[in-house]
Amino acid sequence: NAGVTQTPKFQVLKTGQSMTLQCAQDMNHEYMSWYRQDPGMGLRLIHYSVGAGITDQGEVPNGYNVSRSTTEDFPLRLLSAAPSQTSVYFCASSYKTSGIYEQYFGPGTRLTVT
Amino acid sequence: AQSVTQPDIHITVSEGASLELRCNYSYGATPYLFWYVQSPGQGLQLLLKYFSGDTLVQGIKGFEAEFKRSQSSFNLRKPSVHWSDAAEYFCADANFGNEKLTFGTGTRLTIIP
Numbered sequence: 001n002a003g004v005t006q007t008p009k010f011q012v013l014k015t016g017q018s019m020t021l022q023c024a025q026d027m028n029h030e031y032m033s034w035y036r037q038d039p040g041m042g043l044r045l046i047h048y049s050v051g052a053g054i055t056d057q058g059e060v061p062n063g064y065n066v067s068r069s070t071t072e073d074f075p076l077r078l079l080s081a082a083p084s085q086t087s088v089y090f091c092a093s094s095y096k097t098s099g100i101y102e103q104y105f106g107p108g109t110r111l112t113v114t
Numbered sequence: 115a116q117s118v119t120q121p122d123i124h125i126t127v128s129e130g131a132s133l134e135l136r137c138n139y140s141y142g143a144t145p146y147l148f149w150y151v152q153s154p155g156q157g158l159q160l161l162l163k164y165f166s167g168d169t170l171v172q173g174i175k176g177f178e179a180e181f182k183r184s185q186s187s188f189n190l191r192k193p194s195v196h197w198s199d200a201a202e203y204f205c206a207d208a209n210f211g212n213e214k215l216t217f218g219t220g221t222r223l224t225i226i227p
Contacts, residue, residue: 004157031213040123042204042217043158050213058214090157094213100146100165101213105157 002026004106006091012112013081021076021109023091031094031101032074036060036087037108043090049074081113116140118207120218127195128226135190135221137205146208147188148215149179153201161203164188175199200225 007022025032033048035058045058049068063085065077074093078085088110094103117140127133139145146165150158162173169181179190188205205218 033213035217040219042118042219043206043215044217045214048213092158100163101208102160102163103213103215105150105159107157 004091004093004104006089006106006109008109009107010110012114013078014114015081015083017081018077018079019081021078021089021091021111023074023076023106024072025074025091025093025104026072027093027095027104028071029093029095029104030071032068033058033092033094033103034064034066034074034076035090035092036085037090038087046076046089078111081111083113085111086113087111116207116209116216118205118216118218120203120205120221122221123219124222124224126224126226129197130194133190133192133195133199133223135203135205135223137188137190137218138186139188139205139207140186145181145188147179147181148206148208149173149177149188149190150204150206151175151201152204152220158204161190195223195225197225197227199223 004025030051034046035043037043044060047066049055091106092103094101119138148163149161152158164171202220202222204220206215
């Protein structure tokens with residue numbers, strides 16, 4: 001099991017460029033999510049998905065799009081990058097065990113927007 | 115709105131000393147609480163979790179946490195820290211045990227020889 005994988009590890013974009021952060025999991029988890037991590041703010045939920053074809057917004061969704069065509073993949077799209085989107089992005093997948101969801105995180109993508 | 119507070123931004127502890135990291139949650143009814151650790155440049159790893167049962171929970175790497183409803187707290191403890199414990203620690207809460215986590219702002223732990 002590779003767990004949760006994310007590509008790329010690092011990315012530099014210019015303002016206005018678009019890109020897709022990739023996330024994949026091989027654990028057959030129904031639930032996947034994207035968080036961003038900023039200094040002094042912890043992790044904040046961007047978008048999440050409870051299964052293929054179903055997505056919803058989290059706490060900070062503006063400027064980001066997601067889709068979930070398969071159980072395994074949950075890409076995050078930046079349509080027009082802004083410096084405020086400079087952050088570290090984490091993808092997570094989870095399953096319910098003993099009444100509680102347990103989340104597994106990927107290694108992260110460090111994004112810089114200039 | 116649900117919130118998680120970690121009052122200590124940075125803690126420095128000598129190797130071999132005991133450790134307690136504080137966490138307070140605001141959403142009362144049935145908190146589902148987690149502690150995660152993030153080593154430099156890495157993702158988050160689950161240390162332990164609580165939602166019912168014994169209020170003292172054991173986790174990996176020798177960590178434990180105690181749930182105290184009267185104080186709305188879920189503090190993380192370790193009796194003797196090792197240099198490899200230097201990392202950032204996050205407390206999180208899942209409202210009613212659903213999929214969405216609310217994280218605290220984190221506590222960075224430095225270990226000195």
